[in-house]
Amino acid sequence: MRDDITKYLGTVQQSTAKTIASRIGMDQLEVARELNHMLADGLVEREKKHGAGNEYYYWLSRADRAPEASDQTTEAATMVEASSAAPATDAIERQVIALRNQIVDLNARLEAGGSLRVQIETERDELKIENDAMKQANTKLRENNAALEARIDELTLGPVGAKSPLFVTVGRYSKPMRHDSLEKAQKRAAALVRGEKESRVLVLEPVGSVIRGSEWLPRKTA
Structure with a gap:
């Protein structure tokens, strides 16, 4: 199972235990346990998935990301190059993950703000309609009152x-x-x-x- 996990993580930047289990056809609980063992052995690294409870992203550690080659000289040169480039690549990947999480959070806030704006505009329009109706009723009442007073005056004063x-x-x-x-x-x-x-x-x-x-x-x- 460890080889299958290592092979799959070598083809992606990061993945969750659920996705890994689905890809390699293993039980998710067993995959999670094996990932914990690999984390303890320093074979993988992980970061908590934003907004997903206790779910984590896993990726191969820098040592396991170095490509294999039959030629020892080429392998040594590649390992030196990978070790020098790994910190920068790892930092970039972390920044990308953080930016993605921020985008998801901003989109959720934008959607919530749009719904709230629609609700406020709807309540405003309803209050405006109610206010206009009350103004019309008040105007009608004043007209009726004025007509009644005029009629009283006409009957009593001429x-x-x-x-x-x-x-x-x-x-x-x-x-x-x-x-x-x-x-x-x-x-x-x-x-x-x-x-x-x-x-x-x-x-x-x-x-x-x-x-x-x-x-x-x-x-x-x-």
């Missing part, structure tokens, strides 16, 4: 510019009607009763008025 309050006739089935004199109010009341449109008609005579911002003003009698 049209704008009237010199004196008007008389009003009110029946059960007839709409209220304003009159500028008591005689006209009485005529309409009598006509409604005679025409059997009403059994009783009230003639309302103003006794005073309240003006916004002022006190009660009783009507002056002769």
Whole structure:
């Protein structure tokens, strides 16, 4: 098994125990145990995989990365070259691994930030719609209130510019009607009763008025 692991790691920069077991067709637990023995013997090195719990990357140690050759002179020269280049290569590989982990972390943060931004924009749009609806309801309420106040003024004080309050006739089935004199109010009341449109008609005579911002003003009698 050790030879299979060494042979596989000689073809890649790094790999996990799970991947190694899958590639060489061995049980993952047995491969992990053998990797621990190889680590103790100095045949492999490892580094914890970022964000993967207790999972590690394994790679051959610098001594095992030296290529084999039949010629002793060539092998010695190659080993010298490998030993001199190994620290730089090892440092570069570690930097690459660290950069890859940073890229994964930044991508995860970017995705989370994008989701949060979409959620905030959605809530903002919903609040804007709700605010617009409340503004429309408030405007409608003000319009209705103003119309009601105008109607009250019209019934009690008469049209704008009237010199004196008007008389009003009110029946059960007839709409209220304003009159500028008591005689006209009485005529309409009598006509409604005679025409059997009403059994009783009230003639309302103003006794005073309240003006916004002022006190009660009783009507002056002769």
